[in-house]
Amino acid sequence: MPELPEVEAARRGLETQFLGRTLVRHELRLPKLVVAPVGLSLDLLLGKPLRAVQRHGKYLPLQFDDTAAIVHLKLSGQLVARGPNIPGFNAGHPVPHWGADLPHKSTHLVLTFEDDATLFLTDIRHFARIVLLPSNELDDALAALKLGPDAIGPRFTRAWFQEAIRRRPGARLKPLLLDQSFVAGLGNIYVDEALWEARLHPERIASSLTDDETNGLYDAIVRVLEIAVPIGGAEILNGKAQPEHGAFPFVHGRQGAPCLRCGTPIVKERVNNRGTYRCPVCQPEIRPG
Ligand SMILES: [Zn+2]
Numbered sequence: 001m002p003e004l005p006e007v008e009a010a011r012r013g014l015e016t017q018f019l020g021r022t023l024v025r026h027e028l029r030l031p032k033l034v035v036a037p038v039g040l041s042l043d044l045l046l047g048k049p050l051r052a053v054q055r056h057g058k059y060l061p062l063q064f065d066d067t068a069a070i071v072h073l074k075l076s077g078q079l080v081a082r083g084p085n086i087p088g089f090n091a092g093h094p095v096p097h098w099g100a101d102l103p104h105k106s107t108h109l110v111l112t113f114e115d116d117a118t119l120f121l122t123d124i125r126h127f128a129r130i131v132l133l134p135s136n137e138l139d140d141a142l143a144a145l146k147l148g149p150d151a152i153g154p155r156f157t158r159a160w161f162q163e164a165i166r167r168r169p170g171a172r173l174k175p176l177l178l179d180q181s182f183v184a185g186l187g188n189i190y191v192d193e194a195l196w197e198a199r200l201h202p203e204r205i206a207s208s209l210t211d212d213e214t215n216g217l218y219d220a221i222v223r224v225l226e227i228a229v230p231i232g233g234a235e236i237l238n239g240k241a242q243p244e245h246g247a248f249p250f251v252h253g254r255q256g257a258p259c260l261r262c263g264t265p266i267v268k269e270r271v272n273n274r275g276t277y278r279c280p281v282c283q284p285e286i287r288p289g
Pocket of ligand 1: 261262279
């Protein structure tokens with residue numbers, strides 16, 4: 001599923017290649033992709049320039065003058081930009097593969113901007129959504145989502161994290177970090193990576209963490225996103241990490257591969273019904289000592 005690094009790649013691509021460009025054409029190939037109150041439609045965006053591109057967690061709000069569009073890629077959405085006058089970019093779920101002919105049969109929306117800069121939204125599982133709303137309602141709409149601080153935003157500080165962990169003493173770590181109302185942007189891949197980096201079992205209870213462990217978990221989240229954001233996210237295809245062993249991601253999608261720290265084979269388990277990868281030695285169920 002596209003998480004913060006994948007959505008941030010889309011935000012950066014849109015900001016650098018589409019900001020200020022006017023939308024000249026749209027082709028909506030799956031009507032349920034767009035959710036809009038009566039009276040709002042993609043037609044209202046025609047002839048309008050893209051004025052702002054934001055991101056909070058996995059939500060990607062775009063502003064076209066008086067109308068805004070909040071994009072959510074959900075499980076398998078991808079945004080690909082192409083055109084003769086832009087570098088283009090690939091962001092989100094890696095299927096169909098980068099470089100595939102577009103539009104693909106699962107391309108649900110094609111937005112053509114001036115100079116033939118074209119944005120393709122493709123989603124093989126049909127869960128991605130775009131919500132249209134008046135731009136002056138965007139802040140309230142985002143507030144209503146009750147998202148926690150964005151994991152690379154200014155509110156995600158060490159002091160905030162220490163206090164937030166203290167306020168959720170009974171929570172297990174993996175479900176807590178996946179909870180978008182706790183911290184926004186982390187998903188299954190980067191939570192597994194952060195917990196491995198911090199040497200913490202995914203089902204440790206928040207109240208059992210020492211101050212050092214809480215600090216280490218904060219540092220691990222920061223470090224994992226520092227690796228993942230510049231590369232636009234990890235490449236996972238059919239549940240398998242794509243690059244060679246030793247490259248990022250270090251544990252997610254690497255069942256049976258030796259742990260990079262201790263050599264023990266990585267195991268895959270279910271936590272809250274999510275496939276979860278960990279090292280059984282580095283991330284024991286009970287804190288040693
Ligand atoms: Zn290990």
